[in-house]
Amino acid sequence: MHHYDNFDTKVIHAGQHPDPVTGAVMPPISVASTYAQRSPGEHAGFEYSRSHNPTRYALERMIAHLEAGSATIDEKDDPSCGGFAFASGLAATTTVLELLDTGDEVVCMDDVYGGTNRLFSRVAARSRGLKIKYVDMTDLNKLGEALTPKTKLVWIETPTNPTLKIVDLAAAAKLTRSKSSSAILVCDNTFASPYNQRPLEHGFDVVMHSATKYLGGHSDAVAGLLVVNDLALAQKVRFHQNAVGAVLGPFESYMVLRGIKTLAIRMERHNATGQRVAEWLSKHAGVEQVVYPGLPSHPQHALAKKQMKGFTGMITFFIKGGLPEARKFLETVRVFALAESLGGVESLVDHPAIMTHASVPPEQRKALGISDTLIRLSCGIENCDDLIADLEHALAGAG
Numbered sequence: 001m002h003h004y005d006n007f008d009t010k011v012i013h014a015g016q017h018p019d020p021v022t023g024a025v026m027p028p029i030s031v032a033s034t035y036a037q038r039s040p041g042e043h044a045g046f047e048y049s050r051s052h053n054p055t056r057y058a059l060e061r062m063i064a065h066l067e068a069g070s071a072t073i074d075e076k077d078d079p080s081c082g083g084f085a086f087a088s089g090l091a092a093t094t095t096v097l098e099l100l101d102t103g104d105e106v107v108c109m110d111d112v113y114g115g116t117n118r119l120f121s122r123v124a125a126r127s128r129g130l131k132i133k134y135v136d137m138t139d140l141n142k143l144g145e146a147l148t149p150k151t152k153l154v155w156i157e158t159p160t161n162p163t164l165k166i167v168d169l170a171a172a173a174k175l176t177r178s179k180s181s182s183a184i185l186v187c188d189n190t191f192a193s194p195y196n197q198r199p200l201e202h203g204f205d206v207v208m209h210s211a212t213k214y215l216g217g218h219s220d221a222v223a224g225l226l227v228v229n230d231l232a233l234a235q236k237v238r239f240h241q242n243a244v245g246a247v248l249g250p251f252e253s254y255m256v257l258r259g260i261k262t263l264a265i266r267m268e269r270h271n272a273t274g275q276r277v278a279e280w281l282s283k284h285a286g287v288e289q290v291v292y293p294g295l296p297s298h299p300q301h302a303l304a305k306k307q308m309k310g311f312t313g314m315i316t317f318f319i320k321g322g323l324p325e326a327r328k329f330l331e332t333v334r335v336f337a338l339a340e341s342l343g344g345v346e347s348l349v350d351h352p353a354i355m356t357h358a359s360v361p362p363e364q365r366k367a368l369g370i371s372d373t374l375i376r377l378s379c380g381i382e383n384c385d386d387l388i389a390d391l392e393h394a395l396a397g398a399g
């Protein structure tokens with residue numbers, strides 16, 4: 001029972017209780033692997049740390065409240081209210097795949113995170129015989145054609161990485177329900193964060209996060225999260241989280257929870273900086289094209305405005321010239337660090353064709369438009385003037 005409903009209050013308090021013994025306002029990092037029982041089977045709900053950990057529960061309840069809002073499962077029914085933490089984003093995704101049976105049909109967004117594509121195509125297709133179709137769900141007709149009554153998982157990412165395509169969450173959910181009533185509908189909400197977009201409110205079953213990115217926010221922890229808002233599904237995920245065992249440790253649980261406390265003010269700044277840098281880049285002579293959902297030139301700008309509060313610090317642009325110009329730009333930036341990952345307080349720049357998306361086959365990269373001149377920015381929360389000055393200097397150096 002909350003006495004508040006605003007997101008920026010929730011990120012501080014939702015699902016949190018002062019420590020019952022000391023009153024500590026942050027949960028202790030609870031490292032014990034096991035818990036003493038009064039008599040065999042008589043305990044306070046904690047038996048073994050893979051199955052039950054109080055620091056992990058604190059994080060799990062927090063993300064459940066942020067994503068599921070008023071539909072959150074009550075703590076009396078489920079100790080973490082339908083939130084689940086894993087050792088990485090991919091560990092969370094792997095655990096979702098365990099909900100399927102051998103040979104099941106999967107429909108997946110074409111432009112998903114490279115590691116998701118690799119896990120589906122190069123691991124699960126072989127080890128579980130999953131039949132995976134990749135479709136561009138910005139065209140819902142294509143999603144409609146791919147869905148069958150045998151589809152058991154629909155995996156959506158929006159905005160996508162790095163081409164920032166937007167899928168209509170409410171329409172995709174409705175279409176999936178009508179054609180594939182037994183499918184589990186999952187949205188990877190890593191890029192948007194729950195500050196900007198909450199897929200469960202649009203009818204999704206599961207939200208997945210790489211908490212390594214915006215949720216952790218400080219580039220100092222690798223973690224994955226799942227949230228569901230249906231108790232029966234929560235019980236299934238709980239069983240599999242424990243049975244598969246890819247759980248998040250107590251230290252990382254604490255780090256991500258700490259990061260989330262500032263999610264609202266960080267996202268506010270990421271959104272503002274992203275918008276300003278995207279507008280600035282789109283007027284620069286050394287830039288061919290800017291892709292940012294907050295620009296009217298983005299093909300799904302209207303949809304983005306409808307389902308997102310803001311458009312994050314992620315910007316994709318095409319530099320004029322070729323690989324030599326792109327390389328020179330990437331070597332010249334001084335505030336932006338040339339590195340993989342995203343969503344931290346510090347600004348990063350990435351060359352997807354050589355770095356993050358090298359695992360995507362070249363033909364598929366070409367089809368997705370990931371060329372040698374495509375550059376991805378993750379704008380941090382530094383002073384925006386300094387970021388623009390850095391880009392100005394690097395673009396001058398490149399061209």
Ligand SMILES: *Cc1c(COP(=O)(O)O)cnc(C)c1O
Nearest residue numbers: 088089090113188190210212223
């Ligand atoms: C990073 C990322 C993942 C994978 O998460 P890890 O924490 O690196 O395992 C999944 N989806 C998206 C969109 C990502 O950016």
